[in-house]
Amino acid sequence: MSSTELPSVPPTSVLPKAASVRIAEGERLRSVRLPGVTLTVRSRPATRAGLQPALYVHGLGGSSQNWSALMAQLDGVVESEAVDLPGFGDSPPPDDGNYSITAHARAVIRHLDASGRGPVHLFGNSLGGAVSTRVAAVRPDLVRTLTLVSPALPELRVQRTAVPTGLLGMPGVAALFTRFTREWTAEQRVRGVMALCYGDPGRVTPEAFEYAVEELERRLRLPYFWDAMTRSARGLVNAYTLGGQHGLWRQAERVFAPALLVYGGRDQLVGFRMAQRAARTFRDSRLLTLPNAGHVAMMEYPETVATAFRELLEDTAERGSRPEPDTGARPDADTRATHATSTGVGPDTDIGWEPDAGPDAGPDSGSGTGSGSGAFSERAGGSAGSGS
Secondary structure: OOOOOOOOOOOHHHOOOOOOOOOOOOOEEEEEEEOOEEEEEEEOOOOOOOOEEEEEEOOOOOOHHHHHHHHHHOOOOEEEEEEEOOOOOOOOOOOOOOOOHHHHHHHHHHHHHHHOOOOEEEEEEOHHHHHHHHHHHHOHHHEEEEEEEOOOOOOOOOOHHHHHHHHOOOOOHHHHHHHHOOOOOHHHHHHHHHHHHOOOHHHOOHHHHHHHHHHHHHHHOOOOHHHHHHHHHHHHHHHHOOOHHHOHHHHHHOOOOOEEEEEEOOOOOOOOOHHHHHHHHOOOEEEEEEOOOOOOHHHHOHHHHHHHHHHHHHHHHHHOOOOOOOOOOOOOHHHHHHOOOOOOOOOOOOOOOOOOOOOOOOOOOOOOOOOOOOEEEEEOOEEEEEOO
């Protein structure tokens, strides 16, 4: 093992048992053993029969708790489950120590295959947005709709505030950061994370802040905490440099499922300018921009995100669950620059699993979006505002 590599993590069977995670009212937790991984799954019981299933995938450093507020908003709309990715939340590390985007996507797919719940309404935030994009591209049979909140798709002009997250994946940086922040309290760490992730940290209630501190203290006691963070950050950076048909933007072009794209105007980790590029890339998309939101809009504005998702369901129910057959022709630049459209390039035939490595798949052509005091929803054929 190189001197710059992190030490190996003990097998799952000998890891110490950490304190229990909090469970919101109406939620349940269960552990699901799958080939190579064990996932903790947070769920809310269906409020009526016949609800379609939904699955939620959190971002780097997050957990299934990040979706609790939105899941509650969607009671009676979908049957909700949220996963703790391997090494995060209450899920132990993967058996092989692989935290790449491909490995996380494989874990999600294995869960869906084993549970038989697919196709689902798939939600993803940040790292979970990249994972969900890959799942929707390679297994379209598992995805009814795709909702992405600040998805971590490759940017060439990364914001300065996002650079430390990327650097975390470099060998030795996690150990250096740990030494530098040794004297920081859990409260200081949580305030720093909230300042980075929220558009307005003042929206966090004292109770939610207390819960976040308690959860961070629990996770800092886990022997694999920094290993999971570092290797997942490294996997995300590697995915950013992956070119060809396995690049995330190329895979976004292959997504057939109707997509809701949510971007925050105060996001310090994913550039707001990427919203328009994403709307042009996903074949059948609508765009919700929240000028006052940060990186976790589903936590800051769960009511607004839930309303947009319900509108997506109503829209897809009216015109069918899939876009019109793809002609293989790329729309002209003027059309793509104005609205998300239901046409795009034809899918590549080879979408197998490949390692996250390779050259970048082209320049960032994203353009800025307008900002204002409220949310803005846009889809092919027109736009409509909704309050935040």
